[in-house]
Amino acid sequence: MVQYKEVKAEILSIGDELLYGQIIDTNSHWISQELDKIGVRVVRRTTIGDSRASILEAFSSAEERADIILMTGGLGPTNDDLTKPLLAEYFQCGIELVPEALEAVRTFFEKRGRELTQINRLQAHLPTKCTYVPNELGTAPGMWFQENGKVWMSMPGVPHEMKKLMSDHVIPKIKEIFPLPHIYHKVIKTVGIGESWLSELIKDWESGLPQHIKLAYLPSLGQVKLRLTGFGEDMEQLEDDVEKEIQKVRLLIDKYIYGYNQETLQEAIGRLLKIQAKKVAFAESCTGGYISHLVTTIPGSSDYFQGGLIPYHNSFKNRILGVDENILKDKGAVSEETVIQMAENVRKMFHADFGLASSGIAGPGGGWAEKPVGTVWIACALNGKTHTKKLQLTQDRMLNIQLTGVAVLNLLRQCIEGKTE
Amino acid sequence: MVQYKEVKAEILSIGDELLYGQIIDTNSHWISQELDKIGVRVVRRTTIGDSRASILEAFSSAEERADIILMTGGLGPTNDDLTKPLLAEYFQCGIELVPEALEAVRTFFEKRGRELTQINRLQAHLPTKCTYVPNELGTAPGMWFQENGKVWMSMPGVPHEMKKLMSDHVIPKIKEIFPLPHIYHKVIKTVGIGESWLSELIKDWESGLPQHIKLAYLPSLGQVKLRLTGFGEDMEQLEDDVEKEIQKVRLLIDKYIYGYNQETLQEAIGRLLKIQAKKVAFAESCTGGYISHLVTTIPGSSDYFQGGLIPYHNSFKNRILGVDENILKDKGAVSEETVIQMAENVRKMFHADFGLASSGIAGPGGGWAEKPVGTVWIACALNGKTHTKKLQLTQDRMLNIQLTGVAVLNLLRQCIEGKTE
Numbered sequence: 001m002v003q004y005k006e007v008k009a010e011i012l013s014i015g016d017e018l019l020y021g022q023i024i025d026t027n028s029h030w031i032s033q034e035l036d037k038i039g040v041r042v043v044r045r046t047t048i049g050d051s052r053a054s055i056l057e058a059f060s061s062a063e064e065r066a067d068i069i070l071m072t073g074g075l076g077p078t079n080d081d082l083t084k085p086l087l088a089e090y091f092q093c094g095i096e097l098v099p100e101a102l103e104a105v106r107t108f109f110e111k112r113g114r115e116l117t118q119i120n121r122l123q124a125h126l127p128t129k130c131t132y133v134p135n136e137l138g139t140a141p142g143m144w145f146q147e148n149g150k151v152w153m154s155m156p157g158v159p160h161e162m163k164k165l166m167s168d169h170v171i172p173k174i175k176e177i178f179p180l181p182h183i184y185h186k187v188i189k190t191v192g193i194g195e196s197w198l199s200e201l202i203k204d205w206e207s208g209l210p211q212h213i214k215l216a217y218l219p220s221l222g223q224v225k226l227r228l229t230g231f232g233e234d235m236e237q238l239e240d241d242v243e244k245e246i247q248k249v250r251l252l253i254d255k256y257i258y259g260y261n262q263e264t265l266q267e268a269i270g271r272l273l274k275i276q277a278k279k280v281a282f283a284e285s286c287t288g289g290y291i292s293h294l295v296t297t298i299p300g301s302s303d304y305f306q307g308g309l310i311p312y313h314n315s316f317k318n319r320i321l322g323v324d325e326n327i328l329k330d331k332g333a334v335s336e337e338t339v340i341q342m343a344e345n346v347r348k349m350f351h352a353d354f355g356l357a358s359s360g361i362a363g364p365g366g367g368w369a370e371k372p373v374g375t376v377w378i379a380c381a382l383n384g385k386t387h388t389k390k391l392q393l394t395q396d397r398m399l400n401i402q403l404t405g406v407a408v409l410n411l412l413r414q415c416i417e418g419k420t421e
Numbered sequence: 422m423v424q425y426k427e428v429k430a431e432i433l434s435i436g437d438e439l440l441y442g443q444i445i446d447t448n449s450h451w452i453s454q455e456l457d458k459i460g461v462r463v464v465r466r467t468t469i470g471d472s473r474a475s476i477l478e479a480f481s482s483a484e485e486r487a488d489i490i491l492m493t494g495g496l497g498p499t500n501d502d503l504t505k506p507l508l509a510e511y512f513q514c515g516i517e518l519v520p521e522a523l524e525a526v527r528t529f530f531e532k533r534g535r536e537l538t539q540i541n542r543l544q545a546h547l548p549t550k551c552t553y554v555p556n557e558l559g560t561a562p563g564m565w566f567q568e569n570g571k572v573w574m575s576m577p578g579v580p581h582e583m584k585k586l587m588s589d590h591v592i593p594k595i596k597e598i599f600p601l602p603h604i605y606h607k608v609i610k611t612v613g614i615g616e617s618w619l620s621e622l623i624k625d626w627e628s629g630l631p632q633h634i635k636l637a638y639l640p641s642l643g644q645v646k647l648r649l650t651g652f653g654e655d656m657e658q659l660e661d662d663v664e665k666e667i668q669k670v671r672l673l674i675d676k677y678i679y680g681y682n683q684e685t686l687q688e689a690i691g692r693l694l695k696i697q698a699k700k701v702a703f704a705e706s707c708t709g710g711y712i713s714h715l716v717t718t719i720p721g722s723s724d725y726f727q728g729g730l731i732p733y734h735n736s737f738k739n740r741i742l743g744v745d746e747n748i749l750k751d752k753g754a755v756s757e758e759t760v761i762q763m764a765e766n767v768r769k770m771f772h773a774d775f776g777l778a779s780s781g782i783a784g785p786g787g788g789w790a791e792k793p794v795g796t797v798w799i800a801c802a803l804n805g806k807t808h809t810k811k812l813q814l815t816q817d818r819m820l821n822i823q824l825t826g827v828a829v830l831n832l833l834r835q836c837i838e839g840k841t842e
Contacts, residue, residue: 017639019463021454022608022648024447028468032442042440044475045468047449054465061482077617080637113813119617137817160820216443282710282731288717289710292731296709299785299818301733307741308731310703310713316728316771350737364720397720 007178008043009035010066012058014074014083015157016049027072027162034166039180040068050074055086067150068174070166073157075140077119083154084143088127091145098126101141104134130154133169137161142169151177181231184238186246187218188226190256191265191410195219198226198253205249212238213245221399222406223265258413265409266294272416273304280412281350282308283321283342285333286360286376291405306350311342317359321345334359336377336388343381354415355381356408360391362400374400378408380415387411387420428599429464430456431487433479435495435504436578437470448493448583455587459596460604460652461489471501480511488571489595491587494578496561498540504575505564509548512566519547522562525555551575554590558582563590572598602652605659607667608639609647611677612686612831616640619647619674626670633659634666642820643827644686676840679831686830687715693837694725701833702771703729704742704763706754707781707797712826727771732763738780742766755780755792757800757809764802775836776802777829781812783821795821799829801836808832808841 011031017023028045035042043065048054055074062069074083088095102124109116123139126132133142133153138161145152153170155162174180190198195217199206206215212232218225228245232238250257259268273280282292292308295301311317314333318325323341331337339357347355360376367373374393379386391407393400414420432452438444449466456463464486469475476495483490495504509516523545530537544560547553554563554574559582566573574591576583595601611619616638620627627636633653639646649666653659671678680689694701703713713729716722730742735754738744744762752758760778768776781797788794795814800807812828814821835841 017637017648019453019466020457021450021452021463022637022639022646024450026445029442029445032440034442036441042442043470045440047466049464051464076638076640111813114615117617117621119620137815137820160817218443284710287714288722288726289705289713289729289731290717292710292733293708293714293822296711296731296733296783297819297822301709302787305709305733307733307737308710310710310717310729310731312713312717312723312726312728313771320728320770349741350734362717366723398718401714401718 005179007040007068007174007180008066009040009068009070010043010062011045012062012069012071013045013047013157014050014055014071016080018047018073019049023157027157027159030159030163031070031072031166034171035068037183037185038171038175039183040174040178050080050082052082052086055082056090059086059090063150067178069150069152070155070170071153072155072162075123075154075156077123077139084125084127087130087143087145087152087154091127091129091147093127093129095125096128098124098132098141101126101132101134104141105139108139133165135161135165137164144169144173146177182233182235182238184230184232184235184242185261186228186242187261188228188246188249188257189223189259189261189263189265189268190226190253191223191258191406191413193224193253193256195224198224198256201252202226202249205245205252209245210241213242221402222410255419258410264298265406265413266298269295269409269413269416270298270301270304272413274300276416278353278416279304279306279351280354280356281306281346281352282408283346283355283357284308284310285312285317285342285358286362287358287401287404287408288312288362290401291356291358291408294405294409306352309346309349317342321349332371334361334371334375334377336379336390339377339379339388340381340386343379343386347381353382354412356412357381358404358408360393360400360404362397362404363395364397376400376404376407378404378411380408380411382415387415426600428461428489428595428601429487430461430489430491431464431483432466433483433490433492434466434468434578435471435476435492437501439468439494440470448578448580451580451584452491452493452587455592456489456491457606458604459592460601461595461599471495471503473503473507476503476507477511480507484571488599490571490573491576491591492574493576493583496544496575496577498544498560505548508551508564508566508573508575512548512550512568514548514550516546517549519545519553519562522547522553522555525562526560529560554586556582556586558585565590565594567598603654603656603659605651605653605656605663607649607663608682609649609667609670609678610644610680610682610684610686610689611647611674612644612679612827612834614645614674614677616645619645619677622673623647623670626666626673630666631662634663643824643831676835679834685719686827686834687719690716690830690834690837691719691722691725693834695721697837699774699837700725700727700772701775701777702727702767702773703829704767704776704778705729705731706733706738706763706779707783708779708822708825708829709733709783711822712777712779712829715826715830727773730767730770738763742770753792755782755796755798757798757811760798760800760809761802761807764800764807768802774803775833777833778802779825779829781814781821781825783818783825784816785818797821797825797828799825799832801829801832803836808836 342357763778
């Protein structure tokens with residue numbers, strides 16, 4: 001077997017606002033995951049403030065430990081941002097205007113109908129030893145250095161800007177420069193089953209996995225991802241091995257699987273609706289627009305999302321959505337009867353194939369003995385039949401909104417696939 | 422003036438699962454905030470794996486920089502957890518059974534109806550130089566060391582266990598041991614102006630700030646926070662000094678300020694609507710429910726949020742919301758005329774005081790020369806007058822949704838406050 005030298009990386013997050021806890025650093029976690037996927041070993045993550053001594057010390061000790069040094073933050077146009085001048089100092093070079101970078105900043109502002117300020121022009125001045133990497137989503141450019149067999153990349157701290165630079169530039173360049181082992185990842189996405197129940201169902205399969213394939217459980221809100229990672233030297237063989245294991249485990253947990261890898265639940269639903277050329281509409285009470293928001297974050301969702309109604313104040317459940325007044329009075333807004341009518345009526349109102357509804361007590365106020373905070377009813381109406389489900393969730397408002405969102409989308413998925421329980 | 426020696430802290434997070442991105446580290450962010458509140462300056466946060474060399478190196482370099490070293494993780498009962506033996510090695514002492522700790526672990530298991538395993542007994546063996554700190558919520562005890570004027574605390578990585586140890590033990594002890602300065606923070610929250618324009622407007626005020634008050638810019642999506650931090654010995658005086666500066670800067674940027682400290686834009690709007698006993702409704706096209714979702718994450722929003730409509734497919738802008746068919750045909754769905762009717766009609770439909778509307782091309786598809794991706798119209802209808810605004814945003818769908826959300830909420834804020842541009 002080919003021997004690979006372990007490629008090590010260190011991640012630096014720069015900014016007083018991180019150290020003082022004003023901003024939460026999600027970047028280094030995300031970068032860790034991306035490096036892990038391509039077989040680069042993160043050996044350390046360091047967060048330092050806007051201080052010359054700290055940053056320079058972090059540069060030199062990172063260089064001792066790692067082959068790849070990735071940093072975020074400290075690139076703003078204001079004076080307290082030190083990353084750029086200190087990179088120039090560390091690499092013993094000057095800072096000069098890069099016309100291409102100036103053009104990019106100018107275009108960025110022009111598109112937004114704004115004029116370039118003097119401060120923004122400074123963002124186009126870069127250390128002469130760096131390669132300019134365009135940041136299409138912001139004004140602070142990426143800076144790539146390659147010195148003594150090591151690579152350095154400085155990126156802005158704004159997460160979506162950093163992510164684009166990483167995906168478009170950093171990851172491909174690292175793969176090009178360093179000989180990395182073959183790693184094949186596949187993530188199975190499940191919904192509607194908890195981690196411990198899932199692990200019970202698949203424990204025999206899990207203990208029979210071959211040595212070169214590892215399994216990790218990655219639980220999140222209402223969902224569990226199963227990540228299979230295969231290590232080896234023959235990529236085709238590796239893919240085959242992992243796919244074979246996935247075929248085996250599918251037999252055990254098929255009804256909980258909605259997709260693979262990056263696909264989100266709302267993307268999977270979009271895919272299913274497009275295949276069947278079906279349309280959907282939502283009547284959201286306790287979720288207050290959250291589900292429609294999830295669905296409409298997906299490009300092309302206008303192909304299948306007709307629209308939604310949020311009859312938050314109860315009177316509009318009757319006035320606009322036409323829920324029977326007596327049902328609202330006798331059974332209450334949080335009841336099976338109400339969500340059935342909400343789902344059926346929103347389906348008709350928006351000429352949809354599937355009408356979904358949520359109604360519940362998100363909290364923290366509004367609960368009572370019979371219907372405590374966290375009681376939620378959901379429904380999915382299709383032609384001729386309406387499926388309902390009662391959820392008993394938590395005391396936390398945000399969590400209740402999110403968990404209801406997952407449950408509604410899962411009910412929709414089951415209805416589209418014709419696999420209701 | 423009393424001279425305080427700056428008290429410095431370093432935070433170590435220990436565990437391979439953090440470095441590989443399998444678990445997100447929320448502990449160090451929380452600890453940063455708690456230390457910041459009491460005037461301890463965090464100088465560095467380091468995440469290292471379960472490796473002897475890394476951990477020992479991190480110990481010694483942290484000791485060089487900081488007076489207080491707080492660490493989490495690496496305390497599990499299994500072999501790959503190294504924090505405890507390495508602390509003993511670092512402080513050159515043995516590890517012995519602490520009967521009090523054994524009693525605590527035994528009780529912990531008894532309460533849960535479980536028997537103590539041999540592995541769990543080992544958790545009651547501690548370095549002889551540490552002070553045992555009981556962990557009421559778990560089985561790994563806290564370990565407190567005091568050596569050469571520095572303090573060290575090792576805590577489990579489970580967030581709620583760590584938080585209880587910090588609040589009950591670490592913070593009070595730090596306050597007792599170190600003479601700390603008084604610190605007063607206040608954050609000014611602004612919206613509708615970019616960082617560079619804001620800094621232009623306040624540059625004279627900024628350069629005239631007294632020595633003991635520091636300013637930081639904290640930009641996020643469509644918003645900028647200004648954090649003022651005052652240091653001193655007389656808390657009352659300090660508050661006065663900071664508040665005086667805030668009064669001065671308010672004169673320069675009043676119309677962009679929506680709140681202070683933790684308050685979010687949607688909370689500020691809730692506060693304003695409650696004071697005036699006014700109600701709001703949203704007609705969301707390109708934002709697809711996002712704004713209603715933001716508003717309904719706030720507890721008590723049912724007091725002022727009447728509801729919303731998402732006429733995503735254009736036909737429903739006419740059929741349900743009653744936008745003039747000819748306007749939709751002649752001017753298009755993304756036009757000033759359309760959002761005016763959407764805002765006015767949703768206001769009537771939901772018996773609201775303010776009716777808000779969004780219509781735009783979120784992308785990535787759907788744009789053309791005249792109306793490229795990122796073109797958005799928004800409107801706010803109130804009694805007798807409707808305010809509109811055209812936005813020219815980005816190529817990124819999610820970003821366009823979020824930036825439109827901020828712009829709509831800001832337009833609503835301006836209308837409630839009667840401060841429209």
